[in-house]
Amino acid sequence: MADLPDGEEAPKDGALPNPDVSGGLSAYVHVPFCAVRCGYCDFNTYTNLDFGPGASTSDFPESLVREIALSRGVLRGGEAAPLIDTVFFGGGTPTMLAPKQLGSVLAALNAAFGLREGAEATTEANPESVDREGLFRLADAGFTRVSFGMQSAVESVLTTLDRRHTPGQVGRAVGWAREAGLDVSVDLIYGAPGETMGQWRRSIEAAIALEPDHLSAYALTVEPGTKMGAQAARGVIQLPDPDELADKYEAADEAFEAAGYRWYEISNWARGGRECRHNRVYWGGGNWWGYGPGAHSHINGTRFWNVKHPLAYARRVAAGESPAAAREVLMASEIADEAVMLGVRMREGIEIPRFVRAETTAGLVADGLLDGRAAVAGRIVLTLRGRLLADAVTRRLWEDLEG
Ligand SMILES: C[S@@+](CC[C@H](N)C(=O)[O-])C[C@H]1O[C@@H](n2cnc3c(N)ncnc32)[C@H](O)[C@@H]1O
Ligand code: SF4
Incomplete structure (x- = not known):
């Protein structure tokens, strides 16, 4: 599991340099069980479902409610009108908790800050971890959207990925979610060891056939600390080469766009304007509080992140202390760096920052990475090739900031 970054000490009471969120707030809730x-x-x-008081699937929501109370004491704003625009329950597997438990946490957020009219409330769900009644209960509790971890429609690929669901379970879960009135998103992963182009195309077609409102497609990343990372290091599995990943991305983009899904961020497509508003808050540098073990927050240029272990987290919040492990107060230059990195990934791109030299933009256009017409109009907008090399584009823009 990735380590937390270093940072300065975070105050025990959770105090922030600028706690004013009267412009709006988003909430991320991390459920660390699978x-x-x-x-x-x-x-x-974690697959251990009971680490002790406040850190088991049965009483974990109480710990979250304690952190919600702490955050209400810290943040300013929302005294006169509701504050929260978007909520996202992620994991882990949030649906390891019962709908009633998830609903109680959403209700605690509403009681503390108020959910605005039309607020978006998403939960991630593994397809095998939901039933029809549960999805109706989630909708009754105020959830508006569910994001299913489909990953692939091919049994052998699902096995390679250690997934427990069958392709058929995804279709059923999506159908129930839609009956319950929830917006639906599905996540796919491409580039699993041994996955052929034909298999990936089957997954793309199967995802489109489900008619979700939103689709995400991620290239498989293999980190050293994972089981797959160890297998790759031993040479037991072969990781896909960048050209194959690029071909798979292009195949997905072409099929999604043909089916009416517009890309709005490199890995995300939506139809009918059903983009994930919560993700836009992250990418736009907005304010969000991340609740739960290991969750990250960003409030007005201060980032902080919680202790990772569920029991350490539960003990902190039970003692009335902030669960933050550390924090980082961003400098203006770091905020600018990040705005470039996140902004270029969006369909609309960004205004050409003042620090970027004209030769840099012209070079990126000549290399086929930036849209020439947009550049003339003063914007950095990626071409399809640019989307495949977005990190390299960001690095070339950053060089001007440093130089
Ligand atoms: C953190 S998971 C949680 C959702 C849920 N537990 C699930 O797996 O379906 C959210 C999404 O991240 C993506 N993901 C997780 N690990 C990944 C990896 N190593 N490479 C690419 N995508 C990954 C998957 O598509 C997954 O659906
Ligand atoms: S990808 Fe697998 S282990 Fe990771 S959060 Fe989802 S279900 Fe859990």
């Missing part, structure tokens, strides 16, 4: 750990997964999650 039935099994998938071999590729580097997220902060």
Whole structure:
């Protein structure tokens, strides 16, 4: 599991340099439990479901509610009108908790800050971890959206990824979610060891056939600390080469766009304007509080992140202390760096920052990475080739900031 970054000490009472969120707030809720750990997964999650008081699936929501109370004491704003625009429950597997438990945490956020009219409330769900009644209960509790970890429609690829669901379970879960009135997103992963182009195309077609509102497609990343990382290091599995990943991305983009899904961020497509508003808050440098073990927050240029272990987290919040492990107060230059990195990944791109030299933009256009017409109009907008090399584009823009 990835280590937390270093940082300065975070105050025990959670105090922040600028706690004013009267412009709006988003909430991320991390549920760190899974039935099994998938071999590729580097997220902060555990298959032990009971670490002790406040850190078991049965009483974990109480710990979250304590952190919500702490955050209400720290943040300013929302005294006169509701504050929260978007909520996202992620994991781990949030649906390891019962709908009633998830609903109680959403209700605690609403009681503390108020959910605005039309607020977006998403939960991630593994397809095998939900049933029809549960999805109706989630909708009744105020959830508006569910994001299913489909990953692939091919049984052998699902096995390689250690997934426990069958392709058929995804279709059923999506159908129930839609009946319950929830917006639906599905996540796919491409580039699993041994996955052929034909298999990936089957997954793309199957995902489109489900008619979700939103699709995400991620290239498999293999981190050293994971089971798959160890297998790759031993040479037991072969990781895909960048050209194959690029071909798979292009195949997905072409099929999604043809089916009416517009890309709005490199790995995300939506139709009918059903983009994930919560993700836009992250990418736009907005304010969000991340609740739960290992969750990261950003409030007005201060980042902080919670202790990772569920029991350490539960003990902190039970003692009335902030669960933050450390924090970082960003300098203006770091905020600018980040705005470039995140902004270029969006369909609309960014205004050409003042520090970027004209030759740099012209070079990126000549290399086919930036849209020439947009550049003339003063914007950095990636071409399809640019989307495949977005990190390299960001590095070339950053060089001007440093130079
Ligand atoms: C953190 S998972 C949580 C959702 C849920 N537990 C699941 O797996 O379906 C969110 C999404 O991240 C993606 N993901 C996780 N690990 C990844 C990896 N190593 N490479 C690419 N995508 C990954 C998967 O598509 C997954 O659906
Ligand atoms: S189910 Fe999701 S969060 Fe859990 S181990 Fe697998 S990918 Fe990670």
